[in-house]
Amino acid sequence: MNSHSVVDISHSQSLAQPSLGGEEVVRLVDVRRRFNQTVALDGISLTVRKGEILGIIGRSGAGKSTLIRCLNGLERPDSGEIVIEGKRIDQLAERQLQPLRRRIGMIFQHFNLLSSKTVEANVALPLKIEGLPRSERLARAHELLDLVGLSDKAKAYPAQLSGGQKQRVGIARALAARPALLLSDEATSALDPQTTRSILALLKEINRKLGLTIVLITHEMDVVRTIADRVAVIDAGRIVEEGSVRSVFAAPQQEITKSLLSGNRPHLPEHLQTRLGSSGNSLVASIDLIGAYGQQQFFADLAETLAHGGSLVQGALDHIQGEPVARFFITIPADQQAILERLRAKLHAAGAHLEVLGHV
Known part of the structure; x- marks a missing residue:
């Protein structure tokens, strides 16, 4: 992906823009997680506010996947606090977590669509699990397919779609239950550069139109620079640098950040x-x-x-x-x-x- 590419997204005139100074949607306090002798998270503290897009970047093995699994309740930290929309989730039983998980949408690197179901059925699946009537599920699915530009693919199956179209279906499905938080786990790393740009433009448009809070886990600095408001760099289970995207790109402080940015910044000959x-x-x-x-x-x-x-x-x-x-x-x-x-x-x-x- 070209580091100097520009994404042009029209602003919605009818929907209020999110305020980055608003209420907390996510708060992590000294979160730690160890797998036997391997430290995955080593005291993570982080806040994400309503309407913000936060990019969390780091190399493979830095702790990104464990962090995102802790955010959606699939992984329990050994210690520390995880608060989503004012509710502490790290100590909840599985049954108590279920309704809270509906407030958290998730999009994946490899789409995770059900090949035996149509596009509209894939999008409506979270609502079926929730127990909504079929008419309501399909109405919501069609609304979201229109939002992601796939209203003509409702009856298609995943095998008939391109990678970018599959990811758009994944985004629509993640939005089905009207979440407050959208988690993106390397959602563009399996896509070509042009498709990546279109998916990032869509996520930015959704953020603007819906005021949706987004946390992006990625190893690609181009993804962060394209749509994120703020970036946190994770290394060996710790947040080692954090700030606005432009300030971190202009003057990275840590060697790991400089290394991750090496493809985006001029070098001494x-x-x-x-x-x-x-x-x-x-x-x-x-x-x-x-x-x-x-x-x-x-x-x-x-x-x-x-x-x-x-x-x-x-x-x-x-x-x-x-x-x-x-x-x-x-x-x-x-x-x-x-x-x-x-x-x-x-x-x-x-x-x-x-x-x-x-x-x-």
Whole structure:
């Protein structure tokens, strides 16, 4: 998936937009889970508010799957608290969990559709389990199939659908019981880039139209940057970094985050990277910035600095969540460090960051 792709989604004029400053839908407090000697979750604390899209990202084995299974009650933590819509679920018996699970929708990587049932029957299945009359189930199924753009596929079977269409059916089914929370477990990782973009656009549209809270578990940074409001990075069962998508993308703090973002951010060219040391004729610096400064004063300040014998060697200006985000690498003669420090002060005042990486 292209890291610079843009998803264009029309805003609904008739439905209120969600407020990210609203009530808590999810709250985790010091959640821990161990499987024999393997620590899966090691003190996870996290809050998700109504209408928010939170991306939880990490490598395989980081604890993502265990975390999402704890959120829907399929896994019990060894300790800690899991609160969904103000109700603590981690100590409930299975019978008590059933009605609460209806408030949590789930979409999966491999769709999990029943091949022997039609599309409308797959979507209506949660309502059948709930005991609703057939007429109500089908009316709701058709409403949701229209929402996901598959109203003409109601009588089709999963084998007759493309991967993207199957995932749209999965999304419709997850919404059948009108959940307050939608969990997405690597829902786009089995899809091609174009289909992925369409599914992410659909999820964003659903979030806007319904005010639905969404938690995305993924290992793909492109998924997070496309639709999430906030990102939490999980590593070895711990949340190691958390913040708005644009702030984390602009200036990741942890090495694991930098590694996960490596395909989305400019790199220092290898011919300079291999020569970096503690002495040399030139200083090499990286610049990370976010916000209006990236479009306005920055380039004037940069040009003033480079006029003293420096050069721009690599970089890019991008936009995330409507804000400019940039990363550049520059060199400047070592005897002009005072000029570089002047640029650092200007960047710092604008909320940007300059780091001297070494000499070449």
